[in-house]
Amino acid sequence: MTHSVYWFTHDLRLSDNALLRRACEQSSSISFIYCIDPEWFKSNRFNCQTLGEQRWAFLVKSLHQLNSQLNARGQHLVVYFQAPLDVIDHYYSHHNTRVIYCSDQIGLYERQSLTAITDKYSEITLKQSNTFTLYDMHQLPFELSELPSTFSKFRKKVESSNLSIKSPVERPSYFPAPLIAPVPWPKSLPKVEQVNCEFDAGEVAAQHHVEQYFSSSAPSEYKLTRNALDGMANSTKFSPWLANGNVSVRQIMHALQEYEQQHGANDSTYWIYFELLWREYFQLYSLRYGHQLFAFSGISANKPLTSFYSGRFKQWCTGTTPYPIVNACMKQLNQTGYMSNRGRQIVASCLVNELKLDWRFGAAYFEQQLIDYDVAANWGNWQYLAGVGADPRSGRHFNLVKQTNTYDPENTFIKRWRGDDVYSIDSADAADWPLSS
């Protein structure tokens, strides 16, 4: 008799989850659990918390959806408001659990949590597999320690190796009996606030969005529209669901390949794959560099020349800087939990170059706010823009006037998000925009 635990993390779905299938096939009874760590709500050294209101609301909805799907199969999700090690300790001591299933983890802290469990309990068998990336490690034409130093080199190697993408697997057809009876959600969990979010959380909503996206003509125009600052159809908007694992990247690639077979491939459809490869690169980058992902000097040998001005950081966070385009993007983020890729590049460049702040504060604020927060994509992109990551050009300085003229020539975006309420910093003239090369 195997009494197991399936610990959901960034794989909040039933379909294309090979590990979940394996857990169901191999267990006589099983508990499906999710651990909400109280640490996520405490202020960290960057004066931010891991999970802000928008992210929290999105996650809670995803968990409820997952629970409903499990209920329809005679099972349920048990949600804990405790550190994972304490939860596992409870199963070990009270339910004789010796087998735990958990997806491969990309983030350093998540990997350390798993190591802490196996170090503490030699009798526990941890069963893992990849549910998050396009390719499995063993498919790649290099060892992790030899991860190419730039995205371009990585992409060329991957493309020339013609790697196959595994077909998505079906949902488990059978679910073992619950190991424990349903438990109400802990009363001490933080309240979910009303948020203004355009994204509906959970696997059902994710599958619906992917189907809708590929039944429109948007994929054939993706490359032309992806840089827009606003607009649901201008980029794929897969990121919140990918980050939570409501859909797998393989399911998306499968849908993209079907679309190309039916409607033809072009630069735009290729570019969706190209961006998913960026995602893939950063996942490997996080695995390769571990704690350096969060280091001030990143993976470079030099620390950036920045300082810390708490007033400037607050202005950046609240969208009250002298720069309308930055303010509009930050207000969009604060209200919706989402910002376009172009917006992210603009505000990150401003934080580093105009406001001369430590890039890690920006990354920590994004971590708190973004409903699509992904440890690897977020910290990797911030390093890249701050010139301490995988960027051969060593830092990117976006000219804010030029960006506004190109991406918001009529000031429509700025007006919509009230970015033109500008404030000076350090008593500088608000109209005095710094112009960079």
Ligand code: FAD
């Ligand atoms: P699309 O343009 O439609 O791209 C399709 C998918 O490709 C995305 O869903 C995403 O999975 C992937 N992708 C696209 N661009 C990138 C990129 N530059 N790096 C990695 N993957 C990419 N993305 C996150 O998912 N989570 C984050 O926490 C995150 N933080 C970022 C921080 C900064 C400073 C910057 C510049 C970028 C960040 N990105 C992050 C990458 C990118 O901005 C978002 O993935 C994208 O805006 C999400 O919208 P979309 O799904 O419509 O993207």
